[in-house]
Amino acid sequence: MxxxxxxxxxxxxxxxxxxxxxxxxxxPGTPSTEVLETVAKYNDGSVYVEWSVNEKxxxxxxxxxxxxxxxxxxxxxxxxxxxxxxPLMSLAYVGVQGGMVVLVADDPGPISSQTEQDTRxxxxxxxxxxxxxxxxxxxxxxxxxAFDLSEKVQTPVLLRSTTRVCHGCATVRVQDERRVxxxxxFVKDTQRxxxxxxxxxxxxxxxxxxxxxxxxxxxNTPFNFVDHAGSGRRxxxxxxxxxxxxxxxxxxxxxxxxxxxxxxxxxxxxxxMVAFLRSVDEVLCVxxxxxxxxxxxxYLCGKHHLPTVVRGKRTGDMPTAGENTVESVEKALSAYxxxxxxxxAQREAxxxxxxxxxxLCAGCPHRGSFYAVKVAMKGRKAVxxxxxxxYTLGNAMPLDMVDTCLCMGAGVTIAQGLHRVEPDAVNxxxxxDSTFFHTGIPGVINAVYNEHDIVLIVLDNSTTAMTGHQPxxxxxxxxxxxxxxxxxxxxxxxxxxxxxxxxxxxxxxAQAVSAVxxxxxxxxxxxxxxxxxxxAVTKPKPALxxxxxxxxxxxxxxxxxxxxxxxxxxxxxxxxxxxxxxxGLCSQVCPAGAIRAENA
Amino acid sequence: xxxxxAGVGGQGTVLASKLIAQAGRTAGRQVRTAxxxxxxxxxxxxxxxxxxxxxxxxxxxxxxxxxxxxGFEPAEAVRCLPYLKAEGTAIVCTKAVRxxxxxxxxxxxxGSEMIEYLQKNVPHLILVDGEAxxxxxxxxxxxxxxxxxxxxxxxxxxxxxxxxxxxxSVRPQFVEMNLAALRLGAxxxxxxxxxxxxDHD
Numbered sequence: 001m002x003x004x005x006x007x008x009x010x011x012x013x014x015x016x017x018x019x020x021x022x023x024x025x026x027x028p029g030t031p032s033t034e035v036l037e038t039v040a041k042y043n044d045g046s047v048y049v050e051w052s053v054n055e056k057x058x059x060x061x062x063x064x065x066x067x068x069x070x071x072x073x074x075x076x077x078x079x080x081x082x083x084x085x086x087p088l089m090s091l092a093y094v095g096v097q098g099g100m101v102v103l104v105a106d107d108p109g110p111i112s113s114q115t116e117q118d119t120r121x122x123x124x125x126x127x128x129x130x131x132x133x134x135x136x137x138x139x140x141x142x143x144x145x146a147f148d149l150s151e152k153v154q155t156p157v158l159l160r161s162t163t164r165v166c167h168g169c170a171t172v173r174v175q176d177e178r179r180v181x182x183x184x185x186f187v188k189d190t191q192r193x194x195x196x197x198x199x200x201x202x203x204x205x206x207x208x209x210x211x212x213x214x215x216x217x218x219x220n221t222p223f224n225f226v227d228h229a230g231s232g233r234r235x236x237x238x239x240x241x242x243x244x245x246x247x248x249x250x251x252x253x254x255x256x257x258x259x260x261x262x263x264x265x266x267x268x269x270x271x272x273m274v275a276f277l278r279s280v281d282e283v284l285c286v287x288x289x290x291x292x293x294x295x296x297x298x299y300l301c302g303k304h305h306l307p308t309v310v311r312g313k314r315t316g317d318m319p320t321a322g323e324n325t326v327e328s329v330e331k332a333l334s335a336y337x338x339x340x341x342x343x344x345a346q347r348e349a350x351x352x353x354x355x356x357x358x359x360l361c362a363g364c365p366h367r368g369s370f371y372a373v374k375v376a377m378k379g380r381k382a383v384x385x386x387x388x389x390x391y392t393l394g395n396a397m398p399l400d401m402v403d404t405c406l407c408m409g410a411g412v413t414i415a416q417g418l419h420r421v422e423p424d425a426v427n428x429x430x431x432x433d434s435t436f437f438h439t440g441i442p443g444v445i446n447a448v449y450n451e452h453d454i455v456l457i458v459l460d461n462s463t464t465a466m467t468g469h470q471p472x473x474x475x476x477x478x479x480x481x482x483x484x485x486x487x488x489x490x491x492x493x494x495x496x497x498x499x500x501x502x503x504x505x506x507x508x509x510a511q512a513v514s515a516v517x518x519x520x521x522x523x524x525x526x527x528x529x530x531x532x533x534x535x536a537v538t539k540p541k542p543a544l545x546x547x548x549x550x551x552x553x554x555x556x557x558x559x560x561x562x563x564x565x566x567x568x569x570x571x572x573x574x575x576x577x578x579x580x581x582x583x584g585l586c587s588q589v590c591p592a593g594a595i596r597a598e599n600a
Numbered sequence: 601x602x603x604x605x606a607g608v609g610g611q612g613t614v615l616a617s618k619l620i621a622q623a624g625r626t627a628g629r630q631v632r633t634a635x636x637x638x639x640x641x642x643x644x645x646x647x648x649x650x651x652x653x654x655x656x657x658x659x660x661x662x663x664x665x666x667x668x669x670x671g672f673e674p675a676e677a678v679r680c681l682p683y684l685k686a687e688g689t690a691i692v693c694t695k696a697v698r699x700x701x702x703x704x705x706x707x708x709x710x711g712s713e714m715i716e717y718l719q720k721n722v723p724h725l726i727l728v729d730g731e732a733x734x735x736x737x738x739x740x741x742x743x744x745x746x747x748x749x750x751x752x753x754x755x756x757x758x759x760x761x762x763x764x765x766x767x768x769s770v771r772p773q774f775v776e777m778n779l780a781a782l783r784l785g786a787x788x789x790x791x792x793x794x795x796x797x798x799d800h801d
Contacts, residue, residue, distance in 0.1 A: 005625055030637060111636075168659035169621060169633040244658035252662060326662040344664030345686035347721045350678045354709045356608065356699045358644035393642060398704060468637075562700045564643055578740035 001173040008136035008165040011172045012103060013038030015143030016073045017047065018174060020181030022098075023065035024049045025058040027438065028467035029077030030112040031166040032105035036075045037470075040479045049479045051470050054408070054438040055080035059087045059102070066096035066156070067193060069183035071147055075103040078117050079407065083439065085122075091156055092126045093203040094195055098183055099147035100156040102128075105166050108288040108323040114388070114407060116321060118289035119160035120239075123266040127207050129214060130158040130266050131223065134243040136170040138263065142223065153214065155207075162288060163323075164241040211267035219269025226276060227259040234337060235280035237273075237293045239265060242286045242324055249330035255339045265292050273300055277308045284336045285312030288324050311336070360393045362565035363540065363581025365532030366459050368506030370394045370401040371561060371585070372530075373428060373457060375509070376516035382426040383418055385411035387440075389432040390466045390534075391459050398562045402430070409439025416443075416452040423453070426520050430457045434464035434472040436489060441496070447525045448497040455519045456498070456527040458489055459506075461534040469537055493527050500526035507532055509588040541582030542598050546573045550594035557586040557595065601629075601756055602661040605648040606680035607672030608697045609641035612744035615769065616670065617648035619748060622765035623757045624652035634659035643700075645676060668754045670747050672730075673697045674714035681721070689754035690722045691747055691789070693730035726750050726792040733784045739774075742781035749785020750792075759786065 006014065013035050016024065024047060026036040040049045048065075052058035055076045062074035076084060081104050088102065104122075107113040123130035131146050133139035139161055150157040191199065218224070227247070235258040238246045243261045250257065260276040260283075262269065277283065277300060285294035294312035301308055311317040318324075318332055334341045360367050370391075373384070386392055386402035387410065395402035404414050415429040431440045436458055447454055464470040471477040476486035493501050500522040504515035512530065519526040543565075551572040558566050558573060565579035566586060575586075575595070587595040603620060605613045614635050621631045629652040636646040649661045661683055669684045671677020671692035684690060696711025718725055733746040745766065752759055759782075766778050 005621065005631065164634055164659055167635045167637050169618075169631070169635075170659070171625070171630065241658070245660075248657040248662065251657070326658055326660055330662070344682075345684070347681065348717075350681065350717055351713045353675050353679050354699050354702050354707065356643070356645050356675075357701065358609065358642040359700050361610075361642060390642065397701070558703050562704060564700050567698050567703050568706075578734075 002176060003171050004174055005169060006136055006172045007034060007167060007169045008133070008139050008161060009034035009167070010038045011136040011140040012143055012159070012161070014042065014174055015140040016101065016147075017042055018178050019144045019147040020071050020179035021073050021147070022047055022070035022181065022183060023062060023072040024075070025052045025061045026075030027052055027055045027058055027080055028464050028470045029080050029105070030467055031107060031163040032075050032077045032080070032103065033467045033470070034166070035103055036479070051472065051479055053473060055084035056087060059084035059091070062100060063087060063091055063096065063156075066098045066100035068186040069098040071099045071181045073101045073103060077113065078104055078106045078119055079114055080104070081119060081122060083408065088156070089126055090195055092128050092207065093200050094193065095154045096150065096156055097154065097187070098181070099150035101143060101146045101150060102156050102158045104158060104160045106160055106162045106289060108162055111163055111323070116289055118292060119158060120265045120292045121290045123158050123160070124292075127211060128156055128158055129153075129218065129264065130160055132240050132263055132265055133159070133161050133165050134240050134261065134263065135165060136168060137172050138223065139165055140172050140174065142263070145221065145223070153210065162240055212270065215264075215267030215269050216271045218264040218267070219272035221264065223263025224269050224272050225261055227261065228256050229258050229279065231256040231258055233281040235260065235276060235283045236286055236333070237262065237276070237283050237297060238286040239263070239293060240288065242288055242329065245324055245326045245329040246286050246333070248326045249333050252326070252330055252342060253334060253337070253339045255333065255337050257337060262293055265296070268296050270300065273297060274304055274306070277301060277304070277306050280308060282309040282311060284317060284332065285310065286318065286324070286329055286332065287312060357396060358393060359396055359562065359564055360390065361535055362563050362579040363535040363583040364390070365461055365506045365530065365534070365583070366391045366394060367399065367561060367563065368509065368512060368532070368583070368585050369457060369459050369530040370399045372504075372506060372509060372512030373516050374399065374401055376513045376520060377426060380426060380520075381424060382428060383415070383422075385415040385418065385427065385429045387411035387429070387431045387435050389435055391430055391432055394430070396562065398559055408435055409443055412440050412443030412454070412456060413446060415454045416447055416450070419453055427454045428457055429454055430459060432465075433458065433460040433462065433474050433489065437473045437487065441492060444493065444498065444525070445496045451524065453524055455516075456525065458527060458529045460489060460529055460531045463534050463537050465534045465536065469534065489529055498525050498527050500524070502528045504528060504530055505532055506530040507583050507585055509585065535581045543577040543580035543582055544575055544584065544587060544595050545598050546575055547594045547596060548572045550592050552592045552594070554591065556591055557589050560589050561586055601652045601668070602666045603650040603668040603670065603755060604661055604666045604680050604683045605650070605670045605672070606676040607646055608676060609643050609646050611646075611672045612741060613646050613648045613672060616744040616748055617650045619745075619762065619765045619769060620650045620755060620757065621652075622768065623761040624650070626761045626764060627757070629653060630656050632656045632659040645679065647680060668751055670751050672743060672747065674711035674718070675709070678714045678717055681718070684722070687723065689724040689726065690718060691726045691728060691751045691754065692718060693743060693747060694727050695729075695731045724754070726789050728785060728788045733781055733788070736784060737777050737780045739777055742777060745778045746781040746785035749782040750789035752786060753789065
């Protein structure tokens with residue numbers, strides 16, 4: 001066994017490679033993205049890896065590979081599982097041949113997501129087994145176990161981790177040799193692979209019969225255990241990273257309590273849980289996201305007529321939303337165990353701190369796109385539907401150009417509903433290139449077919465920027481390192497019947513504004529494709545400079561654009577040379593012509 | 601040893617925490633880290649946690665448990681000060697990064713108020729003129745390594761271990777520039793140390 005210092009997501013990737021995975025697909029999403037990237041990085045050529053167009057495609061492609069007997073893994077974030085839920089729910093009935101692991105990264109907080117949904121609950125809903133690692137080390141071990149289980153029971157298995165496991169680093173002992181799992185190929189069997197109401201009824205019965213025994217078998221694996229058994233009548237039940245917080249909080253409080261750590265919450269490890277419930281008078285459930293253990297333990301107390309009191313989120317003993325920390329757990333345990341909180345360092349209150357929300361980067365072409373639409377629509381009634389990506393940050397002042405944001409691809413279709421109810425407004429839908437391919441296209445077809453009147457603004461920066469610059473169908477690069485055909489957004493739009501399609505450079509203000517005006521005046525579905533690469537994937541131009549003698553101190557550049565490279569300094573605007581990418585947008589806004597190239 | 605790195609997205613906190621972790625591993629300790637990755641990286645507040653020791657349970661440093669706070673920006677250092685132990689050491693870059701919101705609302709934030717607060721409230725404070733070091737080595741990206749240079753004694757990391765970690769993590773063409781920044785950071789720490797001693801005399 002070799003020791004490697006790995007991020008949790010890297011540990012999951014190596015765990016899959018060491019388990020003999022042959023096919024990996026996914027769609028980027030924080031905090032899951034590095035899993036697939038790491039598989040691609042360490043791919044010796046024996047594994048097929050792809051960024052799929054969306055999570056549904058990724059799930060179905062992985063299912064196909066698993067039908068043919070390969071070990072397959074599909075990766076996504078929690079909201080991605082919503083997109084892939086259709087194939088997953090049916091796949092639970094049909095099953096697989098080769099092992100299939102569905103890696104879903106949950107985001108308590110949420111730090112970088114729309115929802116605080118819990119994939120453990122999704123496991124219960126889909127009736128599929130789920131593993132919940134508490135550290136990168138355990139995540140590595142669980143991937144192998146999940147593949148073995150999946151093959152044994154011929155069903156997909158969920159592996160759900162959370163941000164602090166995904167993006168935490170630790171030393172992981174890894175196997176020296178990768179297992180080889182040859183696929184035997186697809187064996188035709190319509191009874192098995194073609195889903196029908198009658199077979200689903202029979203499969204449903206089988207699943208319900210299988211799960212209780214499976215839960216108890218999993219309960220006896222090393223992923224479920226009790227620490228400090230018999231150390232008191234007040235117990236704690238916990239899971240995932242919360243197990244680490246609980247252990248640390250108990251140390252800080254110099255307290256001891258029996259701790260049940262659950263690594264396979266569904267199917268329910270009933271015997272293990274009931275034995276723990278019998279050993280204590282009370283249990284505090286320390287959980288993030290849904291009260292999954294709390295619900296299960298409460299149910300088991302009823303089923304087995306146990307007097308044990310179950311506490312947690314539903315009893316007001318734990319926060320109902322947000323991420324836990326060692327401190328939040330320490331505070332809850334202090335109250336629960338009746339142990340005083342240790343006093344920390346006491347300092348005077350700090351001065352008011354500047355707020356620092358995330359912003360579009362200096363030089364980001366999206367700033368130009370939003371600004372052009374804002375200028376073009378000045379004085380006109382307009383609603384701006386946004387979408388998921390860096391450009392959600394277009395909502396910030398001073399741009400203030402995102403009126404709605406819901407989920408991937410929703411902006412295009414929300415704009416259609418808005419416009420039917422309020423036809424005197426111009427309805428814009430902003431969508432990024434990767435999101436356009438992900439779930440934007442059906443919305444555009446819906447608009448053409450149903451004769452909606454919207455203006456689609458495609459923000460094409462040639463990458464999937466927010467998640468760290470992954471390729472997509474428009475980039476012509478694949479995760480196998482091959483150059484493929486680029487899918488043209490313009491051709492897609494024209495092919496589905498969008499008649500008014502304009503292209504413009506968002507950093508050329510006059511050209512951009514005129515393209516938007518033309519599209520807005522068109523009756524029906526129109527589109528402007530703003531093409532300019534993300535500053536992170538292109539070489540910056542020389543920084544611009546404010547000629548202090550020419551600057552009149554009107555702040556127009558700052559007030560209009562909100563670029564992080566522009567600041568006021570002694571009544572004049574100044575450009576931070578380390579941040580400026582030379583995009584030139586501010587020089588087109590300055591009324592005094594004071595912003596120029598460094599050497600001009 | 602618990603260390604918090606606090607900065608603004610894009611300042612290089614993630615690489616700095618990786619370097620501390622690597623150097624800690626070279627010294628044979630168990631290491632856990634936690635990072636901010638995602639939306640906050642676009643100019644928002646970012647915090648990295650690095651913990652080394654014989655047994656490390658959680659990847660997050662609890663409040664009041666950090667031995668070292670590396671502040672890449674004065675207000676971010678103040679924001680994360682509750683992590684620092686009463687007797688802990690703070691290494692802080694004096695250059696303020698003004699948020700866009702401050703420029704818009706006409707707020708006069710320039711970091712000086714934060715520095716004064718830190719000087720009053722942190723007994724072991726090392727202020728580093730990161731801007732000057734970056735100018736001296738010719739790269740705005742050297743700030744993270746300059747701060748590490750100043751933090752080495754507090755982190756208990758031998759310079760040789762950090763140099764080794766740097767060579768292993770940085771692209772060859774940037775090694776010399778980073779080593780220079782590391783040395784200038786270490787010099788800034790020595791100067792602060794000497795000044796501190798004379799002040800106490």
